[in-house]
Amino acid sequence: MINLLFLFQSASKNNESSSVIFVVLIVIGFLIIAGIGLFKFVEGFYVDFIAKKPLFRHLYLFPKELNANQKRILENDFSFYKRLDVKQQKYFRHRVYTFISHVDFVGKENIKIDDEKKTLVAATAIMLTFGYRDYAINLVDKILIYPTVFYSKLDKNYHKGHFNPGYRAIILSWEDFVHGHKIQDDNLNLGIHEFVHALHLSYLHSKRNNDISAHIFTSSLDALHAYIQSKANLKLQMENSTYFRSYAFKNDFEFTAVIIENFIETPNEFKIHFPNVYKHVKQMLNFNFIGY
Structure with missing residues (x-):
């Protein structure tokens, strides 16, 4: 009986942890999508009304090299x-x-x-x-x-x-x-x-x-x-x-x-x-x- 109760409590905690992780991932995903949307809006405004060019041109974490x-x-x-x-x-x-x-x-x-x-x-x-x-x-x-x-x-x-x-x-x-x-x-x-x-x-x-x-x-x-x-x-x-x-x-x-x-x-x-x-x-x- 004690073992069953322990397993039930452990499962409940795991479900709660999974739910928290799921919610956090949804929030992060939403923030990423919102950030991308905001960036595109700002850059579009910049291109159309300020300067006919992208906000930046180069961003390479690991630039490749020719032989x-x-x-x-x-x-x-x-x-x-x-x-x-x-x-x-x-x-x-x-x-x-x-x-x-x-x-x-x-x-x-x-x-x-x-x-x-x-x-x-x-x-x-x-x-x-x-x-x-x-x-x-x-x-x-x-x-x-x-x-x-x-x-x-x-x-x-x-x-x-x-x-x-x-x-x-x-x-x-x-x-x-x-x-x-x-x-x-x-x-x-x-x-x-x-x-x-x-x-x-x-x-x-x-x-x-x-x-x-x-x-x-x-x-x-x-x-x-x-x-x-x-x-x-x-x-x-x-x-x-x-x-x-x-x-x-x-x-x-x-x-x-x-x-x-x-x-x-x-x-x-x-x-x-x-x-x-x-x-x-x-x-x-x-x-x-x-x-x-």
Whole structure:
């Protein structure tokens, strides 16, 4: 009888303890959800009414590091990285590492995937999103690299580069990628062009989920279009300019890709020709870095 009473009392205490723990977990969960909601509200207000940028961009408990060869490639052959300060370079390497770790690189027609290809392609993508906190391009999980121009069965044509959202892939001619990367003042950069297509479409999808990076990009792009439309003859001036190639005016996606190519490669010339358009693109990418 005594043993049964003891067991009953012990069970009651255990149930009470479990109930307390359960209540505490509910309270903690509620506080976390409320905190996240409050942060999103404050950041949304900050982005819309104070500054078109996230409250913070970098927070990594355990930043990852590239291998020595990958790091050397950035230091020797990626000019944007070389302009960053030491802390920014550390963050940039972490993001490049993360991109390489989460994206499949596939060599086509017997081309070998090595550190150079992974590092330069990943760094191109990371450069475009370095102004954001949420830097993943959600519609890209594969990079297909051909040695040169490749044939597409979809449109029965040859391409230097292509973004396939259904296959979630960026497809590149390595010869043309390298050509665009090496010549940095002709406003022709295949890697930038194709990644902007992926970024643009990804952000149109993410906009529905209140993604802050998507909101900054799409709202700034909308503001750019509104500005161009509000200025008599500005679009015509841009079309007739020798600064932008005519392909930019094929459609909205090509316009976005081309103006960002120009912005990255020749920022000073962009500022001289179209200073207010330049400001909108800079805001769109939150690009507050040396040289821009």
